[in-house]
Amino acid sequence: LMMLTKKLIEIRSILMSIDHNETLRLPSIVVIGSQSSGKSSVLEAIVGHEFLPKGSNMVTRRPIELTLIHTPNNDEEYGEFPQLGLGKIFDFKKVQKTLIDMNLAISESECVSDKPIELRIYSPNVPDLTLIDLPGYIQISNRNQPESLKNKIEDLCEKYIRGPNIILAVCSANVDLANSPALKASRKWDPLGLRTIGVITKMDLVSPQAGAAILRNTDYPLHLGYIGVVCKAPENASNGNMTHALIKTEEAYFRSHLIFNQRDIQVGTSTLRHTLMNVLEQSMGRSLYSIVDAVQRELEESRYQFKVQYNDRKVTAESYVAETMDCLKHDFKDFANNFGKPQVRHEVRTMLEQKVLDICAEQYWCDEKIAELPKATPEDIYWLYKVDFASAALTKSGIGRSTTQLVVDVLMSNMERLANAESFSYHPDTRQQIMSFTSEILRTKFLATSDQVENTIKPYKFEVEINDTEWNEGVKRSVTLLEKELEMCDEMAASIKNSVGKKKLKSAINYLLDSQREEARRQEKSQSLDFNNNNNRQSSHQQEDEEEEEEVVKSFYNPKLLEKAKDAIYLRDRAMILKYRIAALKSRQCKSSENKQYCPEAFLNVIAEKLTYTAVMFIQVELLNEFFFQFPREVDNRLVYEMDRKQIQQFARENPPIQKHLELQERKTKLEEVMDKLNYLVKRQADRQSSSNAN
């Protein structure tokens, strides 16, 4: 009988999920009443369970969109919060707890929110109804409930009590109806009283005569009338269905007073239920054609937009995820193909060559005796010892770790580049995930690789055999390196000269060199003066004079300039040594590895090359190949296969253009579905009409 309501409630749920600006609304029953009027008790009597948040401290802070779904062939009774995705909740205490939590999520300062909580209740004992429970009107504002809250609640209720909704105005029998805010609000939006049902609660608290008088309502007539109820929950209310006990008490009360038997009086929760069902069914019937029009318009609009914006191209969250991951794997493959032995070798070689230069600078170029090296005898212990020391500084510097770390760093930075690709710009979490399992893979390979490398270069710590070709290559490379270093020295010197000015720099340099010489002389002098105590006084005078003089000059040159002059002197010295060493490397002395102590730069370079070759070989096998093999598999395992439907949806929706595309597509699909259902209903209504006409 109530087919239309049932079908349209289904449709209403679908429309609610796609329509947020409420253009596509089907009628619902809005429940309003002041606090403690018995609003919750009435709703619970209809549902047959205690499930609403109750208590003195205004627990309903958000509207509750309550959809009741009659399930005649199923004994199960349960609630569902479609927004939360918690599944079926069979325990109504848990439903209540969830509602309380969702209410409390609204902060005290906000007080009320117009974001509704959706709750569906499935049961063979409920009628098909949609009800909206609104926060109760408050009459007296106190410290905890300021005036603004009162207004907020009134605004919220007004939003819902507009047509085509049906207003269920709940008033308590023991409060003068003239004071009922629910009736006041209903009169404002439904002045003729056409879509308002009055519910008078707590009929047991007034005399039957007074109660009957209220229900006859001569003062505030309503087209749909007033219904009196007694909704006192039985003391022993458990989780079981309470309707029975409740209705028994109620029936007993109304039956015991003859006055309620009169025809012009409506009483009882069952009467209320039936009235609600009938009124809603009629209202749904009236709304059918207008909703068909509205849905048709919306559907045409979304079809048009879908064509214009996306050329009717369909997209799914799944295909988007697959595409994004394929993109990553493709980029990775490109990178893996282009990052092989030669690239790794280049990285490692560059690092070791730098190390060689550092060792040469520290061990040789800073050595004051370096100028004497070419003239030293082949047996000179000093230089023989030094070359061994320098080669040890290279081979025992922890090559295994430093080379492996270098390659790991290069890989990490390349992976960062891949993860920062445009396709991941909307997915910071996934980006994080990629980096975290990249570093996890590399971390697990790190120790084994660096140990392997360290082991295989071990022989070089004791002896390095060099053939002629290797030596010649080493000499050539070291000359190139030193020339590059020299070039850099010259460039830096030139840039200092440019920034300071040639003349200024020259005079600052001269000043520095002079004062260095002066310093040396003075030290000599003070040493000789120390022997001669008699002249102490005079010397200290003399010193003071000199210091004063120096102050003057120093303040003439600013400290930054002197700093630059110092750098310039250093660079000049370094350039000189480099030129000198380049010449030595090109000289006859360096033609053979026999003379390695004369050509440490070349010797270290040959070792560096051997270390590079060996290290790269193992890094390639242990680290690189493993990583290139494992990474794409981890992408599948951790990103693609791990995602459930919800995560896939979430991932796709992180991307705003995709989100928009999906939304429009979903809207279109759902509107099409709704349109099909509506067309069926329209056809059925028409059939019915024609058959009833025929009768």
Ligand code: GDP
């Ligand atoms: P709400 O604030 O409007 O939701 O009101 P409640 O449903 O929480 O009811 C307020 C109080 O009135 C509660 O203590 C109920 O037990 C009581 N109450 C509700 N309906 C009746 C009734 O029909 N008769 C009696 N005597 N008390 C009722």
